[in-house]
Each structure stands twice: as structure tokens, then as C-alpha cells.
Amino acid sequence: MPRFVVKSTMAGTVARLEVERDEMVVSEQTLLFLEVMKMEIPVESPAVGRIVTVHVDTGDLVAQGQPLVTLEN
Amino acid sequence: MADEGWEPELGELRERQRAAQAMGGQEKVALQIARGKLPVRERIARLLDEGSFREIGSIAGTGQYAADGTLQSFCPSNMLFGRGRIDGRACVVSGDDFTVRGGAADAAIHEKIVQAEQMASELRLPLVRLLDGTGGGGSVRTLETSGHTYVPAMPGWNWVVDNLATVPVVALGLGPIAGLGAARLVSSHYSLLDRTQGLMFVAGPAIVSALGQQVTKEELGAAEMHAQTGAVDDLADDEADAFAKTRRFLSYLPSSVDALADRVPSGDPPDRCEPDLDRVVPRDRRRVYKMRRILDAVLDRGSFFEIGRQWGRSAITGLARLDGWSVAVIASDPMHYGGAWTADAAQKLVRFVELAQTFHLPVVHLVDIPGFLVGVQAEQAGTIRHGARALASVYQATVPWCTVIVRKAFGVAGAAMANHTRFRYRCAWPSGDWGSLPVEGGLDAAYKSELAASPDPAERRRQIEVRLGRARSPFRTAEKFLVEEIIVPRETRPFLCEFARLAAPLLRPGRSAFGLRP
Numbered sequence: 231m232p233r234f235v236v237k238s239t240m241a242g243t244v245a246r247l248e249v250e251r252d253e254m255v256v257s258e259q260t261l262l263f264l265e266v267m268k269m270e271i272p273v274e275s276p277a278v279g280r281i282v283t284v285h286v287d288t289g290d291l292v293a294q295g296q297p298l299v300t301l302e303n
Numbered sequence: 304m305a306d307e308g309w310e311p312e313l314g315e316l317r318e319r320q321r322a323a324q325a326m327g328g329q330e331k332v333a334l335q336i337a338r339g340k341l342p343v344r345e346r347i348a349r350l351l352d353e354g355s356f357r358e359i360g361s362i363a364g365t366g367q368y369a370a371d372g373t374l375q376s377f378c379p380s381n382m383l384f385g386r387g388r389i390d391g392r393a394c395v396v397s398g399d400d401f402t403v404r405g406g407a408a409d410a411a412i413h414e415k416i417v418q419a420e421q422m423a424s425e426l427r428l429p430l431v432r433l434l435d436g437t438g439g440g441g442s443v444r445t446l447e448t449s450g451h452t453y454v455p456a457m458p459g460w461n462w463v464v465d466n467l468a469t470v471p472v473v474a475l476g477l478g479p480i481a482g483l484g485a486a487r488l489v490s491s492h493y494s495l496l497d498r499t500q501g502l503m504f505v506a507g508p509a510i511v512s513a514l515g516q517q518v519t520k521e522e523l524g525a526a527e528m529h530a531q532t533g534a535v536d537d538l539a540d541d542e543a544d545a546f547a548k549t550r551r552f553l554s555y556l557p558s559s560v561d562a563l564a565d566r567v568p569s570g571d572p573p574d575r576c577e578p579d580l581d582r583v584v585p586r587d588r589r590r591v592y593k594m595r596r597i598l599d600a601v602l603d604r605g606s607f608f609e610i611g612r613q614w615g616r617s618a619i620t621g622l623a624r625l626d627g628w629s630v631a632v633i634a635s636d637p638m639h640y641g642g643a644w645t646a647d648a649a650q651k652l653v654r655f656v657e658l659a660q661t662f663h664l665p666v667v668h669l670v671d672i673p674g675f676l677v678g679v680q681a682e683q684a685g686t687i688r689h690g691a692r693a694l695a696s697v698y699q700a701t702v703p704w705c706t707v708i709v710r711k712a713f714g715v716a717g718a719a720m721a722n723h724t725r726f727r728y729r730c731a732w733p734s735g736d737w738g739s740l741p742v743e744g745g746l747d748a749a750y751k752s753e754l755a756a757s758p759d760p761a762e763r764r765r766q767i768e769v770r771l772g773r774a775r776s777p778f779r780t781a782e783k784f785l786v787e788e789i790i791v792p793r794e795t796r797p798f799l800c801e802f803a804r805l806a807a808p809l810l811r812p813g814r815s816a817f818g819l820r821p
Contacts, residue, residue: 239616240640241680267641267673268743270589 233282236273236299242266244290249299253281261299264292279303315374319362322377327402335402340478340500341542343383343398346433350396350546351387358385359422360415379403380412381436384419386428389550392558395423398433401478406436407444417459424462427559429471431549434488435478457483463490468661468818470559473552475545476501476535479520490821492658493552493610494535495545496526501538503529533614533647551608555622555629556662561812563663564629569603573626573800577601580792584710584734588743591637594619597669597709598634601796607632615651617642617676625667625796625803631659631702635671637710643676644716649689656696657819665703665806667799668721673741674714694719699817703806704728707795708786712737728802730788732795735777737786742771 242264249261260272261281279301286298324344326332332342341349347356364379381403386395397419404410423430446452457463466472467490474491476484479502488494488503496503504511504524511518529535539545557564577600583592598607602623609621616639623632633655635642644652659666675686697719706721708731717737721727739745747754750767757763780786790798 241678267643267676268589268741269591269637269641269673271591271638271641 231302233300233302234276234279235297236261236276236301238264238273238292238294238296238298240264240266240271241294242271242292244286244288244292245270246288247284247286249281249284251281251284255279255281255301262286273298275299275301277301277303316362319374319377323362323364323379326379326400327381327404331402338478338500340401340435342402343400343433343435346477346542346546347383347385347387347396347398349543350431350433350549351389351394352391355388356385356396357387358383359418360384360412363412363415365410378410380415381406381410382412382415382419384415384422386422386426389429389431389553392429392553393426394429394431394553394558395419395426396431396433399435399484401435406484407442413458417462420459420462420466423470423472424466427470427561429473429553429556429558430466432472432474432487432491434474434476434480434484437481437484457486463487465818467492467820468560468814471553471556471662473549475539475549476503476526477542477545478502479504479507479524481505481507489534492661492819493537493549495537495539495548496529496535497542497545498526498538499541501526503534527613530613533611533651536611537613552610552622555608555624555664557812560661560663560814563810563812566627566629566807567624568627569606569624571603571606571626573804574797576793577796578793580795583792584732586734588736591641593638594634594636594642594669594671594709597795598623598632601669601799602630602632603627610655611651615645615648616640617645618648618652620651620655622664623667626800628803628807629664630803631655631664631666632669633666634669635709637671640676641673642671642711643673644686644690644693644719645676645681646684646686646689649686649693652693653689653696654819656693656700657817660696660700660702660815660817661819663702663810663812665705665803665810666700667802668704668706670706670708670712670717670720671710672713672717672720673711675716690716690719698722701816703802703809705799705802705806706730707798708732708735708737710734710736711741713741714739727787728805729786730790730795730798731777731781731786732792733777733789734792735780735786735789736775737777737780738775742768742775746771 245263245265247262255275256278259275261275262273263270282302283300366374367376369375381400384397399406472491474488474494476488476496478500480488481504485503502524508518508520508523526538530538606624617636619634619636621632675690704721705728754760781789
């Protein structure tokens with residue numbers, strides 16, 4: 231099964247996680263929220279799949295390009 | 304009595320043309336196809352309207368002759384060009400032939416590159432470059448064949464630069480593109496890399512490795528990377544997609560700066576209202592929404608053609624139609640840094656405003672700008688200089704300009720929504736929220752001593768926030784006529800379509816005071 235990594239397109243702080251390992255997600259489902267510029271910005275799933283790994287935790291600072299979630303479908 | 308006529312010469316002409324049609328030979332053409340790439344003549348045929356290609360320099364190349372002067376073999380030059388039609392409109396197309404020496408200089412006839420560019424300029428025709436290889440760039444092999452070296456100069460570069468201010472130029476990277484080829488790819492109004500075959504680098508992995516950096520060609524010049532840094536505008540899924548995007552891009556533009564874009568009636572009623580827009584912006588200022596859905600709702604249905612989606616993401620840019628009129632659309636994307644202007648978003652805006660100005664497209668700007676991105680990384684990226692450059696392009700633009708403030712407009716970046724000294728064709732939604740600094744970010748600094756002196760700073764902070772919040776209503780701004788109109792969001796499309804109709808007769812063909820720089 232192909233795996234792909236959802237990477238952060240911006241720098242920010244993980245405000246909260248909306249999914250956990252092994253959960254099935256659909257396209258455009260919110261995986262987590264990043265706090266950026268005093269706003270909570272959803273990071274959405276690019277496809278249908280199962281969460282293999284959540285690479286970050288609430289409160290983590292993430293950089294642009296950093297892996298957030300690995301999906302398998 | 305008729306003599307034998309010119310039959311021998313006609314036979315030789317046919318023979319030479321047949322040899323040129325064979326490109327780099329059966330083996331090299333088969334290899335090109337096996338790599339998943341179309342031979343250059345096939346590419347041209349698929350890009351242009353059927354049967355419309357008229358080649359120029361069709362028998363240019365290098366012949367080998369026997370002692371008696373008869374032609375023994377022929378190697379065509381590795382770049383061909385001519386005129387043709389795209390959607391019925393005349394254009395110039397040039398194509399690199401990778402099957403002949405990988406497109407390198409030793410099989411190039413540089414005058415053909417010059418002529419293709421000059422033809423587009425002087426005949427005022429859009430130009431499409433199909434690039435594959437080094438684009439006639441140098442190879443040290445040339446040293447041996449010519450017996451001398453040369454001070455570098457790029458053939459026809461005066462035309463390449465001038466064309467950016469004269470005719471629409473599209474460049475497609477359909478293979479590995481290096482050196483001069485890479486410069487020709489990015490020196491365009493719209494550049495694409497084919498995500499399956501396209502790679503781009505100043506110098507390929509062999510040269511980079513010789514300098515001590517061991518990398519694969521994908522690590523060095525992946526299409527995806529270049530689309531994210533903005534070195535190219537976009538990616539194409541394959542060659543067919545690249546040709547389709549080329550046709551679409553050109554459909555919004557005039558054939559040159561000496562003309563205006565055609566109006567193409569869309570059948571979408573200009574007075575169409577979208578009730579959903581009244582609820583699309585969340586009341587909670589911390590929450591965001593999808594700007595592209597607003598664009599789809601207000602522009603002519605299906606007309607939005609986004610450019611540069613993968614870079615400078617906090618600003619969305621693209622071409623579209625309003626009541627059939629071609630317009631250049633800028634919109635903030637709150638899903639990326641809340642819509643804040645980053646250094647790369649500012650660079651993208653400069654490029655896009657210059658495109659609109661060059662080809663006389665009115666600009667529509669849907670604004671949600673909390674300011675420039677702030678912080679250490681933003682400073683390291685030189686955000687303010689790139690931002691100021693974007694401001695300069697906005698202030699220098701003379702094409703009609705319309706702004707809709709969807710939500711935020713703060714600080715210098717917010718002020719750059721338009722040149723405020725021009726007539727302001729502007730409105731705001733009731734979700735409008737503006738000023739020099741957002742209350743959330745500016746409160747602590749502005750009330751520092753008052754908060755420090757308070758026995759309960761948190762409670763004091765809350766009280767101040769409530770107080771300031773009351774003055775924050777967009778209606779108080781409109782009351783002072785500091786914003787022209789606050790409209791019902793559902794009526795945005797009629798507002799914009801009326802702008803497009805009013806703008807159309809104001810457009811003037813001709814060369815702009817400033818052209819586009821890559």
C-alpha cells in the first residue's frame with residue numbers, strides 16, 4: 231500500500247490533533263490545527279487513507295516542510 | 304520546348320526535408336519515446352490546431368558531403384520553429400529536439416532561436432517554447448570543433464527580454480532542462496515543468512558532482528521543488544496537460560500588447576447572487592475559511608485559472624472572466640499563514656501585477672491580509688524588501704483596479720491592497736476588520752504600563768479588549784467614509800461584473816511603462 235507524508239506548508243505551533251493512529255480519514259478531513267498569526271489553521275488530508283503515524287504533538291513548533299502525519303491507502 | 308524543369312532540385316528538397324523529419328534517427332527517437340517523452344514534431348502537432356504548423360528553416364542542419372559534392376548524410380539542427388494556430392489564433396512555436404545531441408550547442412543553429420523570438424516580437428504573435436535539454440547551451444566539445452573559445456553571449460536575448468513586454472510567452476519544460484534552456488524556461492510569462500519528465504537546473508548532476516556535491520538529478524532539479532520555490536509557475540501532470548494549460552493561459556490574453564483580450568461570453572448571469580457567501584467567513588476571528596470557494600462563487604463559472612498554486616501560497620493569483628471579460632485575480636488565502644504576506648507571496652504578486660499591467664487586464668483583489676508575516680524567519684527572508692517591491696508594483700500599475708475587503712486588512716501589507724490615491728472601486732464585507740495593527744497583537748505593546756500597574760493584568764486586559772472591540776465595527780469606519788461601501792456578501796458577483804464592464808472601455812493597448820522581469 232502506498233504511503234505518503236503530509237508535510238507542513240508553513241511554520242507554526244500544533245494547536246491540537248484531530249486524528250490518531252490507525253484512524254481512517256477522508257479527503258479534506260482536518261488532521262490537526264496549526265496556530266499561526268493568532269489563527270487556527272486546519273491541515274487537511276489530501277486523500278482517503280489510514281493514519282500510520284502522527285509525527286507531532288500538541289504544542290510542538292513545526293517548520294515549513296516538516297512531516298506531520300503519514301497516511302497509507 | 305520545355306526543359307527538364309527543376310525536378311532534380313525538387314527531388315533534393317524533398318529528400319532533405321525527409322531527412323530533417325527523421326530528427327535524430329530511428330534509434331534516438333525510439334529512446335525518446337521509451338523515456339515517456341513525445342518527439343518534438345509530435346509535440347508541436349499536439350499543441351497546435353490540427354495541420355496548422357508551417358515550419359521555418361525546415362532543412363537547416365549540418366550536411367556531410369562526398370568529394371563530388373553530393374549530400375551523404377544530414378543531421379538536422381536541434382531546435383525547430385515555425386508558425387501555427389492555437390484555438391484559431393496565430394502563434395509562434397519553437398521546440399528543442401532532444402534526439403539530436405540532447406539539445407546541446409554543437410548541433411544548434413543559433414540564428415533559428417533568434418529568428419523565432421524576433422518573429423514573435425515583430426509579427427506580434429504569442430510564443431510557445433517547448434524545451435527539452437540544454438536549449439542550445441554550451442558544451443566543452445565545441446572547443447574541439449571550433450578550435451577557439453568565446454566570451455559568453457546568449458543568442459537573441461534582447462528579443463527574449465523584449466518579448467516579456469510585447470507578446471505572451473509560454474515555456475514548457477518537457478525533459479531535463481539545464482543552463483541556457485533553464486534561462487529560456489523561466490524567461491516567460493507562464494512556465495510549466497512536466498511533473499513526470501521535467502527537471503531543471505543551472506548545471507546538471509555530472510557538473511555538480513565534479514564540484515564535490517553528490518546528488519541525483521531528482522534531488523537537484525525536481526519539478527515539485529521548483530514549483531514550490533516559484534522558479535517555475537506550475538506543474539503539468541503530463542505533456543497533454545502542459546499543452547491544455549498553455550491553450551487555456553493564452554485564451555485570457557491578447558496576442559500582443561498592441562491588442563486587448565477578447566471578451567468570451569460565459570452565459571453566467573452577471574447579477575447572480577450567492578446566499579452562501581453571507582455565512583462563509585466565520586465570526587470567530589481565530590477560524591479560517593476557503594477563499595477558492597468564494598472565487599468559484601463570484602467569478603464566471605469555471606473560469607478561474609490559477610497560476611502558481613504551490614508557491615507564495617498566502618496569495619492566490621490567476622486569470623478569470625467576469626461577464627466574459629478577462630481579469631487578473633488576486634486573493635488572500637487565510638489557510639496559509641492566515642493570508643499574511645510572506646517574502647515569496649510578495650514576489651509572486653509582483654510577477655502577477657506586471658503580467659496584468661503588460662496585457663491590459665483589470666485587477667480584482669479579494670483581501671484578507673493580517674499584515675506581513677512577522678518573526679525571525681520572516682525577517683531572515685527579507686520580507687519587507689520583497690513586500691515593498693510588491694507595493695511598488697501595485698502603485699505603478701495603471702490598469703483598472705477593484706478591491707473587495709473580505710476580512711482583514713492590517714498594516715503596510717493590508718494598505719497594499721490597492722493604490723489608495725487612485726479612484727477607489729472598493730467595497731467591504733460586514734466581516735471587515737482593519738487598522739494598523741490587530742487588537743490581539745498590538746494590545747500588550749500599546750497598554751504595557753497600564754497592564755503592568757494593574758493588580759489583575761489578565762482582567763484588565765480583557766476589559767481593554769472589550770473597549771477596543773466596540774470601536775472595531777466596520778460600520779464606524781463606513782460612517783466616517785473611510786471605507787466606501789459595505790455590501791451584502793451575496794452581491795459580490797454583481798459588484799465585480801459591473802467593475803469589469805466599466806473597466807473594459809478604459810483599457811488602452813500599447814506598451815506599458817514597465818515590462819515583466821522573470
